[in-house]
Amino acid sequence: METGEMLDQKILLYMDQLELLQGRRASLNALIEQGWFSLSKARYSMGNKHVSSLQYASEMEPQVCVQTRTGDSDAVEFSTERITVQRPSERVQDATPVEDIGPKEEGVRRRIKAKDISGQEERAAATEEKVQTTEPPSASRSNKCDQSPQADPLKWFGILVPQTLKQAQSSFRQVIELSAEIATLQAAVMKTREELKLGMKLEKH
Amino acid sequence: MAGRGKLIAVIGDEDTCTGFLLGGIGELNKNRKPNFLVVEKDTSITEIEETFKSFLVRSDIGIILINQFIAEMIRHAIDAHMESIPAVLEIPSKEHPYDASKDSILRRAKGMFSAEDFR
Numbered sequence: 099m100e101t102g103e104m105l106d107q108k109i110l111l112y113m114d115q116l117e118l119l120q121g122r123r124a125s126l127n128a129l130i131e132q133g134w135f136s137l138s139k140a141r142y143s144m145g146n147k148h149v150s151s152l153q154y155a156s157e158m159e160p161q162v163c164v165q166t167r168t169g170d171s172d173a174v175e176f177s178t179e180r181i182t183v184q185r186p187s188e189r190v191q192d193a194t195p196v197e198d199i200g201p202k203e204e205g206v207r208r209r210i211k212a213k214d215i216s217g218q219e220e221r222a223a224a225t226e227e228k229v230q231t232t233e234p235p236s237a238s239r240s241n242k243c244d245q246s247p248q249a250d251p252l253k254w255f256g257i258l259v260p261q262t263l264k265q266a267q268s269s270f271r272q273v274i275e276l277s278a279e280i281a282t283l284q285a286a287v288m289k290t291r292e293e294l295k296l297g298m299k300l301e302k303h
Numbered sequence: 304m305a306g307r308g309k310l311i312a313v314i315g316d317e318d319t320c321t322g323f324l325l326g327g328i329g330e331l332n333k334n335r336k337p338n339f340l341v342v343e344k345d346t347s348i349t350e351i352e353e354t355f356k357s358f359l360v361r362s363d364i365g366i367i368l369i370n371q372f373i374a375e376m377i378r379h380a381i382d383a384h385m386e387s388i389p390a391v392l393e394i395p396s397k398e399h400p401y402d403a404s405k406d407s408i409l410r411r412a413k414g415m416f417s418a419e420d421f422r
Contacts, residue, residue, distance in 0.1 A: 116409075149321065154329070162328055163308030165309075174387040176390065263325070270323055271327070274323065288412075
C-alpha cells in the first residue's frame with residue numbers, strides 16, 4: 099500500500115514537472131521567435147550581408163557560462179552565470195568614453211611673451227618628449243581593447259547598430275537563461291521517470 | 304577553465320547561431336575549435352553528427368542547443384545520449400516550428416505510459 103501511494107505521488111510530481119516543462123518551452127519558443135523577428139528587422143535596416151555569420155569575430159570568449167550542480171533529488175541543476183571580466187585597460191576607456199576635443203586646460207591662457215621664448219621652448223621640448231613616451235602605450239591599449247575577445251558581440255556588427263539588434267541580443271540572453279532552466283527540468287523529468295520505472299518494477303514483484 | 308562554468312554549444316541555422324552568439328555564448332578555444340556549428344544547405348549530415356559527438360565528449364560543454372530539424376537528421380545519435388551532462392535541448396528554427404512529439408526527452412517521457420512499461 100505504501101509503495102502504491104509513493105508511486106501515485108511520483109506520478110503526480112512527474113505530471114507537474116512535465117506541465118512546467120511545457121510552459122517553459124512555450125515561453126522559450128516565443129522568445130526565440132521574438133529574437134529572430136528583431137534580427138530580421140536589423141537585417142532589413144543594415145543590409146542583408148551585414149547581419150550574417152561573416153560578421154563573427156575571429157577571437158571569441160564566452161560572456162555567459164553554465165554552472166552545474168547536483169540538487170537534493172540527485173538530479174543535475176543548471177544555472178547560467180554572466181562572466182564580467184573587466185580589464186584595467188577597459189576601465190580606463192570606460193572612464194573616458196567620449197573623445198575630448200579642444201584645449202585640455204580650462205580658463206584663459208596667456209600668450210607666450212618674447213622674452214620667455216627660450217624658456218618656453220625648453221618646456222615645450224620636455225612636454226613633447228613626455229607625449230612621445232606616453233602616447234604609444236595608450237594607442238596600443240585602445241587597439242587591444244577593440245580586438246578584445248571579451249568585447250560585446252554587438253560590436254561585430256558595427257559601432258552604431260540599430261536598436262532592433264540590441265533587442266535581439268536581449269531576447270537571446272533571456273533564451274539562454276531559460277534554456278538552463280529547461281535543462282534542469284529535463285534532468286528532473288528523467289530522474290523522476292527512472293524512479294517511477296524502478297517503483298513499478300518493485301510493485302510487480 | 305578552472306573555476307569557470309561550462310559552455311553552451313549551438314548547432315543551428317545562421318540566424319539561430321547569430322542570435323545565440325549575440326547573447327554571448329561563443330567561444331573559440333586554444334585549438335580554434337568553436338562551440339557552434341552554422342548549418343547551411345551544403346553542410347553534410349556526417350559533419351553535423353561528428354560535431355555533435357565532439358560536443359558530447361568535450362568536458363567544457365554543459366548544454367547543447369540544436370535546431371529540431373537538424374536533430375531529426377541525427378536522431379539516432381541524440382537518442383543514444385543518455386547522460387544528463389551535457390543536456391541536449393531541441394529548439395525551433397525559422398522554417399520549422401517546435402514539435403513536442405519529435406523531442407527526444409518528451410518522447411521518452413511519453414513512453415513512460417506506454418504498454419511496454421507496464422509489462
